[in-house]
Amino acid sequence: MANLNLNQYLREIQSSWQSRSGTEVSELLSFNHPHVMSSKLILEGFEKSVERIVEAPFDEIVVLHLRCLSYINQQKYLEAYTEQSALVQAFTKLFQTQKEDNWALFIMYVISLDLRMFAIKADKELAKKGADKPGQTLEKAAECLMGLFRVCAADNRSSDEDTKRWGMLYLVNQLLKIYFRINKLHLCKALIRAIDASQFKDQFSLSQQVTYRYYVGRKAIFESDFKSAEKYLTYAFERCHKNCRANKRLILIYLIPVKMLLGHLPTPQLLRKYDLLQFSEVVQAVREGNLRRLNNALLQHDAFFIRCGVYLILEKLKVTTYRNLFKKVTLLMKTHQIPIEAYLEALKFMGVEDIDLDETQCIIANLIFENKIKGYISNSHNKLVISKQNAFPSLAAIV
Template identity: 20%
Template sequence: MVKVNLDRYFIEKRYDDQFLQFLRNDNFNESQDFILTLKNDGKLDQLYNVTMELKFQCWVNDDKDKRFELADEQLRLLNRIAEQETNWIVYPLYIVANQYFQIAYKTRTSTAGENLLERCGRTIHRSFNLCLNDRNPELPRNRKIGCYLFANLEFQLYRRLENRDMAKNLVKVLQSRVNEIPTLSQSLAALHTKHKVLYNYYMGEYYGCYESDFEKGFTYLQEALLECSVSGSCDTQIDRILVLLVPFALVTRRIYPNFQHTALTTRRSRRVAHHIYTPIIKSLLAGNLKDYDTHFAKHELFFLRNGLFVAMSLLRELVFLKLVKLCWEISGHVTIVPLTTIAMGYVTSLYGTRKRRKKLTIQINDSMLDELECQLANLICKNFVKGYLSHTNRCLVLSKKDPFPHLPHVTQQL
């Protein structure tokens, strides 16, 4: 029988794989004997008893409610113990919090009707605060290095609960303490690439999908993708990153991926690339509103589920911008473009080319020209077009120099 003395971890203020094996609940082994004789006001004894009981329950019993109660008690006890410990306890505390979250998610709702995920969130938030509010003046021993690990757990939990307000409060707390906590690269997350990737992903999702700040969303998601590339892993996370990164890159930088040269590692990545975004990019490059609207309607539920409805709606504006530019090029790069010329292209783009030209001309009326003026004014306001509108003459007057300016320092493809 292998005997593991747990005393030395609390005496030497360190952990190893054997200590983590003790805390985990999915590895009950009768040939392994964990021993704890160190006294700590009963808290260590309680932690030992609860942990061993949880291991046993996970091995022999299918009582989910009891497992949940034991996991909750285990984390609460370790939180109390961690109050008096330095940052060596942070990663073991995360292991316990993470397995508690997994148990809570599988249990979801108790027989009493209580939402166990919410209860789990309150206990994990206590672990987060233990790290965030550590006042240890010795920075190398401060528990603040663990803030991002617990923030990732809370982001996952709030997503399961579909609670945007709690996610927003968490981001506000992190941003308000940015000068007090270590940077991501200086934290414990730096030793575990998946945590850096997760944190950047959740922040990118928050800013892009919840706050419609696509620039910040793009920055965080690009960093997450780079971390995945460096580590050579995180295939599943790459899928989720690309779902958000592609539309954010199109909206903010007007850059797009070349999927033929992009290393797409999973079946879902290939599906997202070829069935979702490739038609969108083709319609954008061609200024084809009909194809864009058709494809948007086909995958509208996908965009809604992933929080991309606003981004994809703004992307339609860029399809229209491309159409205007094509009309200008066909007109011979003139500085004065009649609205009727743009209207002809607009109707063709919106309804296709199969209709007779006579019927297309009939559809061009004052109401349509007023609509086009509104859309063009919006493009001018956003500096997508340099020029002005003449309502009296029903024309668009473009700048002689660079009427369709490019964003600075931006390449065409990701």
């Protein structure tokens, strides 16, 4: 394939198109296929050869693919993106004319993936040139993919077997990846609603369902819906293929903080297995109710946590750490009426500076409001009066 000449390539792709072999055509339009390594494909005036061998209107797509390949070989990613974008738009028109047929879905998968990858490279090229709007090419790519999505979503008349709606989730996943990258999460809502309303939502390929739930879980984190985030990310982690270790690790980076907020701490074995020891000190600090240790752990690995986008979630663990610290103080006092002063001293011992009795009361009041402590504050006696039964409910039972 790497030594394929132009005529061989054109006859092969025309034959595959005529026989309606979506997988074969998709391979011959993919930039992950060996044919892109051939130096014999880009000849001067190749357009005439394409028109002679490949039938219309598919010939336009082949011409655009070869132009794109030419720019990729020159590492001109902006121009390559322009050609690939034109290719996707030409395919969208052609795809729409194929009534009650979905054999070309495999072609759609390949060209939409390449479009997103070229958009990323084009944006990097623009950034080097000092572009003032990051992600502008990706944004255009998203608009292009939405055209394909509309064609798939509107195919209601075909049979379940032949409908283009089977391609919806793949496109949604490409769009979710783009929206997360350009930080436009509000655009995800309509896509998620479309998949949730689809009759195929539990029948799409498992790999696509895993990807989808990973992004929906991450979106739930941004909305502070940690229970939903746990559900989606757990699904993604448990069903992600055991050999895809890097992907399982990526899911855990978000699942671990969510689980911790809900009162489930990861085991040291899990952290070691997936090389996530950055979390081990955080886990120990929360378990001990040790605020000083938690602050040090967040500081030590702040670059990693910020890069992964979980730093602010881990900051929320301070509330859980307060709860665990106050539980220890309560157990030591061996009474259900504990002076607020005792909690203040514990906070000072843990390195919390510039804190007074009123602020300590405020922390306790918030814990009571969030049902992390069952009791009330007696202002006249400056004491926390706790329930004699289960004063510190399990965090998993609260949320």
